[in-house]
Amino acid sequence: MENKIENKAINITEKNDISSSNNNSNEEESNETIEKFMREALIQAQDAYDACEVPVGCVFVLNNEIIGKGRNRTNETKNGTRHAELEAIDMILKKYSPEVLKECTLYVTVEPCIMCAAALRLMQVKKVYFGCHNERFGGCGSIYHLHNEDYGENRSYEIECGYLREEAIMMLRKFYIRENKNAPVPKKKSNRVLKTEII
C-alpha cells in the first residue's frame, strides 16, 4: 500500500518546477548549491535506508552552512512522529534558539508530511526544497497546501520541488519492496519487482 508514495509522485512532480520559479528572486540559491545540499539530504536518506527506516533525509542550511540534519527514525524510536525534519529541528534547538529557523532553508528528499509541513510553519522556516512529492501524506501540495494556506499567525513559506527527484524516488522504491516488520500485519512483498523507469 505504502509504495504508492513514489509511484503517484511521478505523476505530479514536474521537472519544470526547477526553472519556473528560480528567476523570481535574486536571493535564490544557484542550482549547484541546491543540488549540493540535496545530495547531503540524500546521504541522510541512505543512512535511514541502511537502518531499515523509510528512506527520507534532510538538512537545514543557515548562511550556506549545514546546522542540522536528520533522517527518519520511526522504527528505532517506536515513535511514528520521528521524521527527518523533526529530528533535525531537535538537533538544531540543542544549540540554537528557535528564531534561527526563520533564517534557515530546508532541503528534504521527499515532500514534508502534513505533520512536518505544519511544524515547519510553526518554526517559520524561510524556504523548503524537496525532491519528490508524497501523495499519501504530503502537506506541501499533495493533500494540503500548508506552506501557503491562510491560517494561524505564522507566516507561510516558499517551496520548490523536483531536485534529485529520481534518486529520492528510487530510494523509496528500493525500501518498499522490502517488508516493514514493524507494521501491525507485515505484508508479503517477495513478489514485488523493483521498477527502474521513471516517467
Place this chain on the structure above:
Amino acid sequence: MEIKDIEYEPLLPIEFTRPLETIDICIASIEPKKTNDILKILTSKLSLNDMNIGHLKRIKKSEKHDKLLDVIINVSTDTTKTETELKEIFKNNNINEDAIKDFRLCKASKHPAYTKSQFSEWKNVWPMIFKDHDSQHNLKLSDEDIQNIKKWCSVALKKAEEDKQKNPDNKYNNCTVIVNPTSQEALAIETDNRIKANHPLKHSVMECIKTISDIHNGKDHINIETGDSINKKRKLNEEIDSSQPYLCSNYDLFTIKEPCIMCCMALVHSRIGRVFYIEKNDRDGGLESIHQIHIQPELNHHFQVFKITLK
C-alpha cells in the same frame, strides 16, 4: 476539579451529517411477468454500482401505472436516447419492446444514507438500501465511557491548572492524557512544554506520544496519579499478551484544546483510537477549525473524535 455532567458531539464525516441531495434518474414501467428477463439485461448492461447509485433499489411498485413496476434504467437525462438504445438491446435479446413503456425522469437520493434518520427521510424519494453505519461507528458513548471521560478530563484540567500556577505566563497552557481504554490506566499525562523547553513543537500531544514511545522502549515511567515508578513495558506486554503494542493503537486521548494540525497528523501517524477535547482552537486546530484530519479520506488511518462540553 469535579465534572458534574458532560455533553458530547461526535465530529463526523460529511456522510453522516449532510442533508438530502437528489439526482435525476431515468425510469420506465414494466410488466411484472417480464421482470426477470428485463432485470437480467439491465444488471449486466447498466449496473447501479457502475453508475454510483448502488444505494438505490432497482424496482418499486408504480404509482402512475396500475399493476406495473417502475425500474431504474440509468442516470441519463436524455430519455428519448435511452429508450431507443434500450429497445435496440431488447430486440437483440428477443424481448418484446412493448414490455417496457413510459421512459421518464424521476428524483432519487444522490448519496447513500449513513444514519437511520437520513434513511427514513431519503427513502421516500426513491426506495433505498440501508447499511447501518451508526452502530458500526459506535457513535453512542456508553455510560462507562461517559464516566471515564469525566474522570480523564478532570485529570487533564487539574494538571493544566497546577501548571498554570507554576508558569503563569504560559499562554499555551494545556494538558493531554493518553489512556489505555481496556485497563483505564493513564499511560501519559503531559502539559504543553513550549515555553518551559523553549521549543515551539513541544505541544502536550507530541509530549504524550513521546512518553508512549518511551514506555514501549522499556524506559521506567512515573505514574503521575500515584507517584509510583513502574516499568510499563512489562505491564503492557503482560496485558496485550502476544500481540506487540503498535504506537498508540486503540488508545484514548483526552486533551483540553483542539489539537493543532501538526499534532493531529502526529496522531494519524501514531494510530490513535479516539480523541476527546473540550475547547475549539480557531488558530490552527486540525479537527474542526482549519481541517478535519481525522476524517480526511486520503489518509491511511482515521480516528473518532468527540467534542466534550462540560456542564
